[in-house]
Amino acid sequence: MKILVCISNVPDTTTKITFTNDNTQFNTAGVQFIVNPYDEIALSKAIELCEGGKGTVTVINVGDSSTDPTIRKALAIGADDAVRINAAPRDAYFTAYQIAEYAKTDNFDMILCGRESIDYNGAQVAAMIGEFLDIPSISIIKKLDFDGNTATIEREIEGGKEILTVTGKFIASCAEGVAEPKIPNMRGIMSARTKPLQVIEAKEVATVGKVIAFETPAPRGAVKLVPAEETEKLIDLLHSEAKVI
Amino acid sequence: MSVLVYVEQADGKFKKSVYEAVSYAKAIAAQAETTLTAISIGNVDESELKELGKYGASKVLQVNTAQLKDFVNQAYASIIAEAAKKEGANLVVLSNSFSGKGLAPRIAVKLNAGLIDGAVELPKTDGGTFSVKKTAFSGKAFAVTELTSDAKVIALNPNAFGVKESPVDAVIESFSPEVKSTDFAAVVKEIVRATDKISLPDAELVVSAGRGLKGPENWGMIEELASLLGAATACSKPVSDADWRPHSEHVGQTGIAISPNLYIAIGISGAIQHLAGVSSSKVIVVINKDPEAPFFKVADYGIVGDAFEVVPKLIQALKAHKA
Ligand SMILES: Cc1cc2nc3c(=O)[nH]c(=O)nc-3n(C[C@H](O)[C@H](O)[C@H](O)COP(=O)(O)OP(=O)(O)OC[C@H]3O[C@@H](n4cnc5c(N)ncnc54)[C@H](O)[C@@H]3O)c2cc1C
Ligand SMILES: Nc1ncnc2c1ncn2[C@@H]1O[C@H](COP(=O)(O)O)[C@@H](O)[C@H]1O
Numbered sequence: 001m002k003i004l005v006c007i008s009n010v011p012d013t014t015t016k017i018t019f020t021n022d023n024t025q026f027n028t029a030g031v032q033f034i035v036n037p038y039d040e041i042a043l044s045k046a047i048e049l050c051e052g053g054k055g056t057v058t059v060i061n062v063g064d065s066s067t068d069p070t071i072r073k074a075l076a077i078g079a080d081d082a083v084r085i086n087a088a089p090r091d092a093y094f095t096a097y098q099i100a101e102y103a104k105t106d107n108f109d110m111i112l113c114g115r116e117s118i119d120y121n122g123a124q125v126a127a128m129i130g131e132f133l134d135i136p137s138i139s140i141i142k143k144l145d146f147d148g149n150t151a152t153i154e155r156e157i158e159g160g161k162e163i164l165t166v167t168g169k170f171i172a173s174c175a176e177g178v179a180e181p182k183i184p185n186m187r188g189i190m191s192a193r194t195k196p197l198q199v200i201e202a203k204e205v206a207t208v209g210k211v212i213a214f215e216t217p218a219p220r221g222a223v224k225l226v227p228a229e230e231t232e233k234l235i236d237l238l239h240s241e242a243k244v245i
Numbered sequence: 246m247s248v249l250v251y252v253e254q255a256d257g258k259f260k261k262s263v264y265e266a267v268s269y270a271k272a273i274a275a276q277a278e279t280t281l282t283a284i285s286i287g288n289v290d291e292s293e294l295k296e297l298g299k300y301g302a303s304k305v306l307q308v309n310t311a312q313l314k315d316f317v318n319q320a321y322a323s324i325i326a327e328a329a330k331k332e333g334a335n336l337v338v339l340s341n342s343f344s345g346k347g348l349a350p351r352i353a354v355k356l357n358a359g360l361i362d363g364a365v366e367l368p369k370t371d372g373g374t375f376s377v378k379k380t381a382f383s384g385k386a387f388a389v390t391e392l393t394s395d396a397k398v399i400a401l402n403p404n405a406f407g408v409k410e411s412p413v414d415a416v417i418e419s420f421s422p423e424v425k426s427t428d429f430a431a432v433v434k435e436i437v438r439a440t441d442k443i444s445l446p447d448a449e450l451v452v453s454a455g456r457g458l459k460g461p462e463n464w465g466m467i468e469e470l471a472s473l474l475g476a477a478t479a480c481s482k483p484v485s486d487a488d489w490r491p492h493s494e495h496v497g498q499t500g501i502a503i504s505p506n507l508y509i510a511i512g513i514s515g516a517i518q519h520l521a522g523v524s525s526s527k528v529i530v531v532i533n534k535d536p537e538a539p540f541f542k543v544a545d546y547g548i549v550g551d552a553f554e555v556v557p558k559l560i561q562a563l564k565a566h567k568a
Contacts, residue, residue, distance in 0.1 A: 161436075215386065220543055244507040
């Protein structure tokens with residue numbers, strides 16, 4: 001079995017998000033970049049499925065050389081090899097196209113992504129890859145079992161869940177619950193340095209969109225504190241001032 | 246030309262988020278001086294379809310075959326793209342629901358369209374450009390994104406636009422495009438839906454609690470408060486990690502991002518990853534015994550106090566208010 005895991009390089013979850021160049025660019029100064037947390041879940045699941053020589057896990061990233069530490073981290077967690085498509089990801093369409101083109105060159109049984117990258121695409125890449133490859137894409141999955149032939153998948157829906165099966169190639173985007181994130185051990189970290197990382201040039205594709213400005217949410221006014229003995233006052237404020245109840 | 250809106254159904258019914266998507270699409274269609282067509286897939290009564298006219302859909306394409314009863318991502322995406330072509334629509338709008346998130350990117354690729362997911366405002370069309378504000382960085386910021394492609398797809402965040410009436414008579418037309426058999430490779434086996442609970446992503450009011458509650462046995466008062474308000478329940482990540490509450494209730498950077506009208510946070514410290522998913526709530530109330538809890542910095546209203554004393558009192562006060 002061969003599994004491809006797509007990993008994106010994103011700012012650490014504790015990052016205070018600020019912008020430069022008149023709010024047109026994300027300010028990367030002092031920002032620590034990490035493997036997108038959901039992709040870590042996808043990777044951990046892939047490794048789990050391949051344990052005991054049942055298969056191999058390849059990680060792929062679309063990014064310039066600055067993402068190499070993130071790719072090495074994925075190798076340290078336990079991926080067997082890595083591919084980097086050498087281009088700054090312009091938009092989700094571009095990224096998905098590059099990954100799909102690469103996936104066509106090798107015979108992957110399964111492609112796993114994270115549910116969304118925590119920067120700014122927001123849950124687009126996985127289903128786009130599915131469409132480019134004309135294979136099923138299952139978004140925001142909570143559980144994945146694979147018997148070597150058929151995958152049984154649990155997907156989140158509003159107020160519940162849906163259980164589905166897929167036989168044959170598919171792509172899924174993983175949310176919490178799919179696997180416990182694995183932490184690299186010393187052996188993993190040592191071997192990550194020598195595992196293969198192939199760099200491939202990007203293919204040309206039309207641009208469909210671009211971020212023209214970022215905004216940060218308007219700050220809230222100072223909090224209005226209500227004494228703990230006067231809870232009815234809070235109900236009153238929510239009713240007559242905030243008008244939400 | 247027209248604008249196309251996909252109206253997702255659940256058990257033959259449309260939810261508020263669908264009427265919001267229709268209202269939003271209608272506003273864009275009106276700006277562009279064109280009409281709005283809706284596409285419904287699955288078994289929905291005619292009276293329910295007619296209801297879409299109230300929010301501005303003058304035509305409803307209805308696809309209703311046994312094979313398409315349940316949501317099949319690939320097949321539904323194909324049908325919606327076909328409907329867009331048939332209607333000459335260069336804009337497809339849908340709700341950014343769990344299913345919408347799976348459909349929108351596929352539709353975008355089929356139509357060579359740029360995609361905005363998580364739109365929170367109407368598009369701006371100054372000087373021939375087309376840009377939309379959407380959430381980014383898990384709710385920590387917004388990104389104004391310009392689409393340069395001819396065709397466009399927008400997935401609208403629930404509770405971002407509101408429902409707006411714009412009544413027309415909706416003509417219902419049956420539509421039965423060919424769907425290739427490989428579009429049915431994923432097979433739905435079972436759908437489990439809790440019918441007695443308000444679904445969190447759609448909820449207008451949310452009561453949420455964190456580790457301050459000490460244990461799962463103390464959620465009775467949270468549920469009571471929520472049910473009195475008609476609110477959904479949510480929790481912080483450590484609470485679902487410890488299995489005190491289901492993962493589907495976990496909000497924040499790695500959980501669900503929500504923007505209800507009211508978010509009440511009880512015994513939650515307000516870590517940056519938690520705030521990421523809830524900070525776009527319209528009104529935030531924080532109940533915490535620690536006056537230094539970071540959550541108070543982003544709250545509109547707050548009570549410094551012990552949840553085990555404050556929440557029961559709040560329930561009493563709410564009952565009195567309702568009486
Ligand atoms: C990669 C990553 C992703 C994460 N994603 C998320 C996420 O999506 N969502 C999320 O929620 N967290 C997330 N976290 C975790 C986050 O950093 C915090 O640890 C978490 O939000 C804390 O949860 P809490 O506020 O319930 O618990 P605590 O931080 O333990 O806070 C409990 C609060 O309850 C108060 N309290 C205690 N007793 C009482 C009482 N009797 N009455 C009233 N108040 C009381 C305390 O004063 C305290 O403020 C993430 C962390 C990482 C590293
Ligand atoms: N630049 C990238 N390189 C590789 N995979 C990516 C990249 N961007 C996104 N992905 C994958 O697609 C998923 C969804 O990302 P997004 O559509 O950006 O929210 C991520 O969780 C990754 O698995």
